[in-house]
Amino acid sequence: MAQQVTKVDEHSTMSRNPWNITKMLTTSDLVVRGPGVLHEIMVQTNLTDAITISVYDSIASGTGKFLPPNNYLIAGATGFFTLSFGTEGVPFTLGLYISISVAGNGKAKYWVLYDN
Numbered sequence: 208m209a210q211q212v213t214k215v216d217e218h219s220t221m222s223r224n225p226w227n228i229t230k231m232l233t234t235s236d237l238v239v240r241g242p243g244v245l246h247e248i249m250v251q252t253n254l255t256d257a258i259t260i261s262v263y264d265s266i267a268s269g270t271g272k273f274l275p276p277n278n279y280l281i282a283g284a285t286g287f288f289t290l291s292f293g294t295e296g297v298p299f300t301l302g303l304y305i306s307i308s309v310a311g312n313g314k315a316k317y318w319v320l321y322d323n
Contacts, residue, residue, distance in 0.1 A: 226320040233316055237266055238303040243323035244296035245274060245303060249289050256283040256313030260290070266302040274299055283313065296322065 226246050229238055245262065252258055258281045265271025274297050281288050309315050 226322055229319045229321075231316050231318060232305070232307075233314065235268060235306040235308075236304070238305055238319045239321060239323055240266055240302040241323060242298070242300045243303060243321050244298050245292055245319070245321050246296040247289055247291050247320040248305070249287070249318045249320070250281055250285075251287050251316040252281060252283045252285050253309070253313045253315065254284055254286055256310040256315075257281065258283065258310075258313075258315050259308050260317075261306040262297075263304040263306065264299040264301050265304045268304065268306060271301055271304065274303075283310070 227239075232238075248260065248262070250258060250260070260279045260281070262274045262279075263269075263271040264274050275292070279290060303319070303321060305317070305319060307315060307317060
């Protein structure tokens with residue numbers, strides 16, 4: 208079951224930290240292979256459809272362990288949203304796989320900030 212997430216901050220900490228950032232992603236994807244630390248996931252909704260994001264310590268879809276151990280449900284009306292995992296972040300060992308689904312076959316964009 209997905210956990211409803213509330214908006215944690217208005218702006219990403221991207222400009223204040225020397226973390227790696229992915230290109231814009233629109234589908235589930237292997238973000239990085241090997242160990243690292245997840246810091247943020249920035250999501251832009253289509254202002255209509257809800258988004259569910261699952262984060263895995265894995266190099267493949269649907270395998271490995273959840274990071275953190277739950278799913279995130281973001282209301283479509285949110286617009287731009289940042290999932291922040293604190294200054295310490297969440298460590299992963301195998302890789303970082305992000306699974307994203309959008310209700311109603313809608314579209315979403317996201318970026319991932321991480322250390323490796």
